[in-house]
Amino acid sequence: MITCPSELREQSIAAVATPPGAGGICVVRISGGNVFQTVNRLLGAKVQRIELRSKNTFFHTTIYDCETGESIDDALVLIFHAPHSYTGENTVEIQGHGGVIPAQRILNAVLKAGARMAEPGEFTRRAFLNGNLDLTQAEAVCDLIQSQTERAAAAARVQLDGALGGEIHNLYHLIVGLSADLEHVLDFDEGEIADNFVHQTVRQLQQLKLALERLISTWREGELLRRGVLIVLSGAPNAGKSSLLNALLRRDRAIVHNLPGTTRDVIEESYSLSGIPARLVDTAGLRNSEDEVEHEGVQRAYALIQQADLNLLVIDQHAMEREQLDSIVHFFNQDTLLLVLNKSDLPAGQQTPLPCDAPMVAVSAVTGEGLDDLKAVMKTRLGITDNFQSHSVISQRHLEELRTAARAVEETLQLLTIDTAAIVIAAGYLREGSEALGRITGRVYSEDLLNNIFGKFCVGK
Numbered sequence: 001m002i003t004c005p006s007e008l009r010e011q012s013i014a015a016v017a018t019p020p021g022a023g024g025i026c027v028v029r030i031s032g033g034n035v036f037q038t039v040n041r042l043l044g045a046k047v048q049r050i051e052l053r054s055k056n057t058f059f060h061t062t063i064y065d066c067e068t069g070e071s072i073d074d075a076l077v078l079i080f081h082a083p084h085s086y087t088g089e090n091t092v093e094i095q096g097h098g099g100v101i102p103a104q105r106i107l108n109a110v111l112k113a114g115a116r117m118a119e120p121g122e123f124t125r126r127a128f129l130n131g132n133l134d135l136t137q138a139e140a141v142c143d144l145i146q147s148q149t150e151r152a153a154a155a156a157r158v159q160l161d162g163a164l165g166g167e168i169h170n171l172y173h174l175i176v177g178l179s180a181d182l183e184h185v186l187d188f189d190e191g192e193i194a195d196n197f198v199h200q201t202v203r204q205l206q207q208l209k210l211a212l213e214r215l216i217s218t219w220r221e222g223e224l225l226r227r228g229v230l231i232v233l234s235g236a237p238n239a240g241k242s243s244l245l246n247a248l249l250r251r252d253r254a255i256v257h258n259l260p261g262t263t264r265d266v267i268e269e270s271y272s273l274s275g276i277p278a279r280l281v282d283t284a285g286l287r288n289s290e291d292e293v294e295h296e297g298v299q300r301a302y303a304l305i306q307q308a309d310l311n312l313l314v315i316d317q318h319a320m321e322r323e324q325l326d327s328i329v330h331f332f333n334q335d336t337l338l339l340v341l342n343k344s345d346l347p348a349g350q351q352t353p354l355p356c357d358a359p360m361v362a363v364s365a366v367t368g369e370g371l372d373d374l375k376a377v378m379k380t381r382l383g384i385t386d387n388f389q390s391h392s393v394i395s396q397r398h399l400e401e402l403r404t405a406a407r408a409v410e411e412t413l414q415l416l417t418i419d420t421a422a423i424v425i426a427a428g429y430l431r432e433g434s435e436a437l438g439r440i441t442g443r444v445y446s447e448d449l450l451n452n453i454f455g456k457f458c459v460g461k
Helices: 005-010 035-040 100-112 122-129 135-146 150-160 163-185 197-216 219-227 241-249 292-307 322-329 371-382 396-418 423-441 447-454
Strands: 013-016 025-031 058-064 071-080 091-097 229-235 267-273 276-282 310-316 337-342 360-362
Touching: 013 100, 013 122, 025 035, 025 100, 025 122, 035 091, 058 100, 071 100, 091 100, 122 135, 122 447, 135 150, 135 163, 135 219, 135 423, 135 447, 150 163, 150 219, 150 276, 163 197, 163 396, 163 423, 197 396, 219 276, 219 396, 229 241, 229 267, 229 292, 241 267, 241 276, 241 310, 241 337, 241 371, 267 371, 310 322, 310 371, 337 371, 360 371, 396 423
Parallel strands: 229 276, 229 310, 310 337, 337 360
Antiparallel strands: 013 025, 025 091, 058 071, 071 091, 267 276
């Protein structure tokens, strides 16, 4: 693993920066101290050397294998001089023909010329170590790449633009300033301390506490945007689960038939619920079956029910008996359960009494009646709001550090309220809080922290 910035500047790394598969172009990115010398070995003898060319320009050329002299590909070569590049180092991008083989041929030629293969996230890691990004922005790069909805991409873009890092930066300087003020007071005798010093400090700490709590409150939204939710449709055979899946997706994804047991395996589709990415899963009808394939499908359904963030238990009130319903409901966590009373378009008949107090919505998967109401209740159960405005949303890592800082502020407040003489202890608490905030942006970091963050990136970013 990379251990220090000085080593980074001495080594050139390379990777394919475009996804594998057929495409118009491939991009091979090379960055590091000897990148120009490396790329020069790939060019013909009459081609002007890279370091003599104007910075931030590009040219068309042929790429050669430096060992065999074989012509590899025609390409555009883009030149970026430090510090005006993504990594903050001298960087070259070679744009060749798309496809798996052309990209691999160019990369192999670059590695032969002296670069080494980049590790996951190493380009962004170098951008952080060279001061081009803070850690919140680096994490936003990964969030943006992995975003599945417009809302998730917009939130990642806000963070990449520095909104979260800016807020943490301001809170960091505030807590450091308060800690410095408390330590400065230690140089004075008790009688020389201003009468309103503790009162003013407490007031600032209360404001700091409110700011930390506001950021902490964004965790749920950030978690939903990054992780998404699992929504499982289940119920007895012929309750209309597959019809409901098709109605929510607005296309015929699952086979619908009046023969019980048509769905025997899990059917999963991506779904967006007010911009929150969701996995919408249709499952086999819940019943005892002698058919081995159907039995396996039922067992998979029960496993997914236990994992779900929201369980849509689809019920045909016109057909299901109370005993059958009782045998199903006890498998569900009531906190995740939403009863969907399907086939509301059929004439009302004798209805099965419901065995629990879970929220319920009447729908018709055939006509679409009640689907808007169903989506509204789904969002309520999952804590999803429609009013999305561009603002910072934190991750699990940020949450833990913010809670550490908030505890430090709370302990300081309690100490100053009870014992104003314990200023030295109070200053120690605030130092702990400042270190926690520093770890969010990368003012304070360790190799383990960087490995954990950048290990989640793809190679080439």
